[in-house]
Amino acid sequence: QKEVEQNSGPLSVPEGAIASLNCTYSDRGSQSFFWYRQYSGKSPELIMSIYSNGDKEDGRFTAQLNKASQYVSLLIRDSQPSDSATYLCAVNPNQLTFGTGTRLQVTL
């Protein structure tokens, strides 16, 4: 069983719509949860972190954490073509463990 699982996509959403990205993890001891955005050939960029159950909002981004169900999600409101990238979920039970990423395509 993979420690951090994400749907590889691509997830295609029209411009202006809400993109919903999901991630599940296996280690119940995980305390820290992160979402990174990675453009092709570039290094990952941290866009959201969340540590407690519930929602955390930052601009157009909302991270949602449910520890009982062991999932964390990222919502992107008013999706823009510049949001087209791969989104990596990372979880910290000990070292940072990354999912395989979900490729998001925002279409015009």
Add this chain to the structure above:
Amino acid sequence: DGGITQSPKYLFRKEGQNVTLSCEQNLNHDAMYWYRQDPGQGLRLIYYSQIVNDFQKGDIAEGYSVSREKKESFPLTVTSAQKNPTAFYLCASSISPGQWEKLFFGSGTQLSVL
């Protein structure tokens, strides 16, 4: 400007050859990390170092070696024992071990086999 510098950006390895990827940081960070990323995959930890002159194996250390003789430098050697070295290699650092929210990445090195 402070940051992490990886070089070279592209590297080619011949059969049986060892190659070394450079990673230098001027952030005064104690912890440094090497990750490998294959196409369509997430990052996997190769080695990490929490302090100078100390380093630990990550999940996929076989076929790789590192050194941490200076705080600012953490080079990665891909040895001939690594049979499938083609990947994107990322170096990262944090001010102290486990400070994941302040993890800084270099721009990466793409390694290919000739």
